[in-house]
Amino acid sequence: MAVLGKIRSKGVILICVIGFALFAFIAEELFRSCDAASNERRAQVGEVLGDKVNVQDFQKLVDEYTNVIRMTQGRDNLTDEELNQIKDVVWNTFVQNEIVSHEAEKLGLKVTDQELQNVLDAGTNPMLLQTPFVNRQTGRFDANMLKQFLAEYKQAQGANPQLADQYRNLYNFWTFIEKTLRQQLLAQKYQVLFAGCLLSNPVSAKMAYNDENQESNIQLASFAYSSINDNKVTITESDLKAKYNELKPRFKQYEETRSIKYVEYQVVPSQADRTALNKTVNGYMTALRDTADPSGIVRKSGSVIAYLGIPQTKAAFPSDIAARLDSIAVGSTTAPVENKADNTLNIIRLISKTQMPDSVQFRAIQVGGATAAETVKRADSIYTALQAGADFETIAKKYGQTGAKNWITSAQYQNAPSMDNDTRSYIQALNTLGVNEMKNLKMLQGNIILQVTDRRAMTDKYVAAVIKKPIEFSRDTYSAAYNKFSRFVSENQSLDAMQKNASKYGFTVKERADISNTEHYVAGISDTREAMKWLFEAKENEVSPLYECGENDHLLVVVLTKINKEGYRSLDDEGVKSYVRNEVMRDKKAEMLMAQVKGVKDMAGAKAKGAKVSTVNQVTFAAPVFVQATGMSEQALSGAVSATAKGKFSSQAVKGNGGVYLFQVTDKKMRPVKFNAKEYEQRQRQKVMQFAGNFMQELYINANVKDNRYMFF
Numbered sequence: 122m123a124v125l126g127k128i129r130s131k132g133v134i135l136i137c138v139i140g141f142a143l144f145a146f147i148a149e150e151l152f153r154s155c156d157a158a159s160n161e162r163r164a165q166v167g168e169v170l171g172d173k174v175n176v177q178d179f180q181k182l183v184d185e186y187t188n189v190i191r192m193t194q195g196r197d198n199l200t201d202e203e204l205n206q207i208k209d210v211v212w213n214t215f216v217q218n219e220i221v222s223h224e225a226e227k228l229g230l231k232v233t234d235q236e237l238q239n240v241l242d243a244g245t246n247p248m249l250l251q252t253p254f255v256n257r258q259t260g261r262f263d264a265n266m267l268k269q270f271l272a273e274y275k276q277a278q279g280a281n282p283q284l285a286d287q288y289r290n291l292y293n294f295w296t297f298i299e300k301t302l303r304q305q306l307l308a309q310k311y312q313v314l315f316a317g318c319l320l321s322n323p324v325s326a327k328m329a330y331n332d333e334n335q336e337s338n339i340q341l342a343s344f345a346y347s348s349i350n351d352n353k354v355t356i357t358e359s360d361l362k363a364k365y366n367e368l369k370p371r372f373k374q375y376e377e378t379r380s381i382k383y384v385e386y387q388v389v390p391s392q393a394d395r396t397a398l399n400k401t402v403n404g405y406m407t408a409l410r411d412t413a414d415p416s417g418i419v420r421k422s423g424s425v426i427a428y429l430g431i432p433q434t435k436a437a438f439p440s441d442i443a444a445r446l447d448s449i450a451v452g453s454t455t456a457p458v459e460n461k462a463d464n465t466l467n468i469i470r471l472i473s474k475t476q477m478p479d480s481v482q483f484r485a486i487q488v489g490g491a492t493a494a495e496t497v498k499r500a501d502s503i504y505t506a507l508q509a510g511a512d513f514e515t516i517a518k519k520y521g522q523t524g525a526k527n528w529i530t531s532a533q534y535q536n537a538p539s540m541d542n543d544t545r546s547y548i549q550a551l552n553t554l555g556v557n558e559m560k561n562l563k564m565l566q567g568n569i570i571l572q573v574t575d576r577r578a579m580t581d582k583y584v585a586a587v588i589k590k591p592i593e594f595s596r597d598t599y600s601a602a603y604n605k606f607s608r609f610v611s612e613n614q615s616l617d618a619m620q621k622n623a624s625k626y627g628f629t630v631k632e633r634a635d636i637s638n639t640e641h642y643v644a645g646i647s648d649t650r651e652a653m654k655w656l657f658e659a660k661e662n663e664v665s666p667l668y669e670c671g672e673n674d675h676l677l678v679v680v681l682t683k684i685n686k687e688g689y690r691s692l693d694d695e696g697v698k699s700y701v702r703n704e705v706m707r708d709k710k711a712e713m714l715m716a717q718v719k720g721v722k723d724m725a726g727a728k729a730k731g732a733k734v735s736t737v738n739q740v741t742f743a744a745p746v747f748v749q750a751t752g753m754s755e756q757a758l759s760g761a762v763s764a765t766a767k768g769k770f771s772s773q774a775v776k777g778n779g780g781v782y783l784f785q786v787t788d789k790k791m792r793p794v795k796f797n798a799k800e801y802e803q804r805q806r807q808k809v810m811q812f813a814g815n816f817m818q819e820l821y822i823n824a825n826v827k828d829n830r831y832m833f834f
Contacts, residue, residue: 168827182211195533205641218304218819232306241243274399319809326801332742337762338788341737342727343750345711345780354709363706365692372690378635379656380683386676388602390594402457402466409470410454415586424588429540431548432582437535472584479550480530482575486517488568500568504561510664606676610667618678638831644673653831714781715774727783751779
C-alpha cells in the first residue's frame, strides 16, 4: 500500500512521462512514415493519370530504346546530347501511349493478335523495314524469316555463350519492335475513330470554294499605327487591367517554371598552356613517325581517336581528318595542325590505302573443344571437309549452329573504341577473302571457320594513326580561374551585389526566363543537373552555390529571381505587362485613327486625311492581305473586302494589326476554277482535322502529367 501511495503521489509526473513516451513513439513512426513517403517521391520520375512512374522502370525503357538505337545505327557510344534526346523520346512516347491506352480502354479499343499478324504479313510498315528480316529480293519484311529466327533463338539458348548473346540481343530488338507496333496500331485506331467524328457537307464545301476563288481588286488607304507617336497615347492602370482580363486565357501556364539571373565563366587555355602543349605534340609527331607499331604512341598521347589497325572508310574519321587523307602520301606523317572548330591539334600518319568492299556477306562456324589441341584438330577436320566440297550449313547444324549467311558493313565495326587482336584478324579476313574463299582462324576462345559469299560496294579504305589532342587548360590556369570566380561569389551574395560588381571582375550577369523542369541544362551549359535540382528546390532571390560544370571548363552561380506558378500569369509579370501594354497602345491608336477618318466617303477624302494609297489585287477571303505600307498581314481586311460589292467604298474603317484601313472595290470576279464538291468536302474535312489536331494536347493536360526527370537525369 505504501508503494501504491507513493506512485499516486507522483501521478502527474508519471502521466507526463508516459505521455512523452507515447508521443515519442508516435512521432518516431510519423517520421518513419514521412521519410518513407519522401524516399518514395524521390524514386518517382513522374506521374501520368495518377499513376506513379518509378525511376527504375523508366530507366529500363531508356535502356531498351538505347539498345535499339545502337543496334540499328551500329554504334556503341552515344553523346550526352543524343542520350538526352533518347530520354525525351522515351518519356514523350511513354506518356502518349499511357494516355491513348487509357482513352482506348474506355472505348473498348484494343489490338488483336490477328491485326498485328496482318501488319507482319503485309510487310510494308516502315518499322519492319528497319529489321534484319527483310527479303533483299522483294524489299519487304518477310514473316517467314522472323519465324525461322524465333525457332533458332530457342535452339541457340544451349549454344556457346557468344552466339546465345547475339541471338538474345536480336530477340530483345524484335520484342521492342513488336511492342511498338501494337502501340502504333492502337493509336491509329483511336485517331481513325476520332477522325470519323469530324464531317463536312456540300454547303461548307461551296462556301470554301467561294472563299478561295472569289477575288477582288481594291484601292487601299492605309493609316499606320506607327504614324502616331507613343508619347501622345495615355495608358492608365485600369486600361491595362481591363485588357488583361479580356486576354487572360492567353496567359495560362500549364507547368511551373523558373526565371533566373546568372553568371557563368568558361575557362580557356592560357598562352603558356598552348606553348607547353605544342612542345608535347611535336614530340608525339616524331615518335609516331619513327615507330613500327603506332598503337602505343596514340594511346599514350591521349588522342580522342583510337587506333584500330584495320582499314576504315572516311566515315570512320572526323570530317577534318577525312578531308586530308587523300592528300597525304602513304607512309608519311603530317606536322601538327590546329583545328579551331573542335579546338584540337592533329597529326596523321597514313599507313596504307586500299580498295576493299564496304559490305561483305559471310557465314561462320565456331569451333570449340575440351582442350586447345582438340579444338585445333576439330577445326582442321571441318576446314578440310569444306575444302573437299562438304555442305557448309549441314556441318554447321551438326555443331548446333545454323551456318546462315549474314551481312556486315564497315559502319558496324570501324567506330569501335578499341579492338583486340582476334577481332582485328576476323575483320581483316572478311575484308581480304575473295568470294567463296574460306579461312580457318585460330583465336583465344577457339577457332572460327569463315567463308565469304559476297562482296559489294568497293571503296577506298585507310589504315591511319591519328593523334587528335584537345587544346586544354592546365591545372594552374583552372585554379586561378576558380579562385577568382569563387572570390566573386563569396563577396557578392545577393543579386544587387552581383549586378553592381560583376564588371569589376570581368563577368556579365545574364538572364534566362521560364526554365522548365523538362530541360536538361541550365542556361544551355552541360552537366548542370545539380544546378537544376537546386533551382526547383530554391526560394525566390536565393543565391546558388558555385557549380563546376560544362566539360569541366565552366563555373556557374545562379540567382532564382521568380517562381512562375502553374496557372494564369499575373499582370505584374514583366512579359505579360509588356504584351498587354502593346495591345492597349494599338487599341488606343486605332481609336484615334478611326476618329480621324470618321465621315470619309471616298479615296480623295482618305488622301486628304494623310492616307498612303496603294492598289492591291487578287484579295480573297481565304487568305490575309499583306499590306506593304504597314508590313502586316491583315485577315480582317480580307473579310471586309469580301463582304463589299464591286464599286463600293468601305462602309467603315477596318481595324487591323498594323493600322486602320479604308478601301474601294474596283473589281470582283470568280477565278476560272471548276467546283468539285467531293474534293472540297475532303479538303474541308482535312482542315477541320488540323484544327482538331490539338486533341492530344488536351488529353495531356487532363492527364495531369508530372515530370520529375530533372531529379535523376
